[in-house]
Amino acid sequence: MKVMTISGFGGPEVFSEHDMPEPQAGEGQVVIDVKASSVNPIDIKIRSGMVPLATPPFPAVLHSDVAGIVSEVGQGVSHLQVGDEVWGCGGGFNGLPSGALAERMLTDAQLITKKPKNLSFVEAAALPLVSLTAWFALSDRAQVQAGDRVLVHAGGGGVGHVGVQIAKHLGATVHTTVSNEQKARAARELGADETILYRGLSVDDYVKKYTDGRGYDVVFDTVGGDNLDASFQAARFAGTIVNIAARSTHDLTPMH
Incomplete structure (x- = not known):
């Protein structure tokens, strides 16, 4: 062969x-x-x-x-x-x-x-690898429940666009960050309740706008790097952050 x-x-x-x-x-x-x-x-x-x-x-x-x-x-x-x-x-x-x-x-x-x-x-x-990754992150690790408010970073990406659908399937209210309006439209078609054009809003701005400053119950970070710091900012107190690209060093002082 x-x-x-x-x-x-x-x-x-x-x-x-x-x-x-x-x-x-x-x-x-x-x-x-x-x-x-x-x-x-x-x-x-x-x-x-x-x-x-x-x-x-x-x-x-x-x-x-x-x-x-x-x-x-x-x-x-x-x-x-x-x-x-x-x-x-x-x-x-x-x-x-x-x-x-x-x-x-x-x-x-x-x-x-x-x-x-x-x-x-x-x-x-x-679909297989991206779907397994998103399912394990959201269902097994984060244990997303109906009614949770979930932020999926990079909802236009391979794992992210599946994560939007899985979080919605699990009963969550799903918001996702995207880089442009084309990806925003695609994410909404897949079930996202809100799309965040992250280049035009700071983390504090969109947390205040979409969660009344409370923060997200679950943040699914498919990007890593500096974006993990943004995930720390976006999560509520005692919230859950799941990252699939954690190959960097971060100051966790703001988490205390």
Whole structure:
């Protein structure tokens, strides 16, 4: 089968096409005929050498998100069968069988589930990692409840636009920061109750305007860096802040 691999770190030019043996499903595994994949920031970071511990052994087949059709089912797999249309975040990381940049992908069946019928393969392949990230942040970690007031930073981004929908699904009142009116319209179409053009308002201004100065019950920061300081400002007393890009140092004195 045809695959795209990397044998060193760098830009897109490090990808090269190769032939590899057809995968065979072992116990608890499935083989997927790949119809679509997508590019997440982590895929770029792995390719660039920024997260070597997450990089599969060279020659590495990258990319985690996949949508396709099950072509082989290993022993012990009961929730999938040959011919099922599936999606998931199934590989591309160290410790997993393979990545999605291949004609066929070997993966752990527990990482894959049936694709919703109302999504195309391309649409489905764009969702797994960002959806898992947003769900874990808002449901598992922040434990958003009906009636909470939630601020999602970067509601026009990959994780952010899913976060808006999940927070709304959980019953929250959802506000989101965006950089322009086009993203604001898209966020409102996805369920945001208020959109905040952050370049025109300070944190204090929008907290006062939209929460009467009380602050947000939950702040979901998908940006990190200096924006984490803005998240500290936007949260209410004893509120919850969930960050998925915390690779920076911050002064927590204002939190006391």
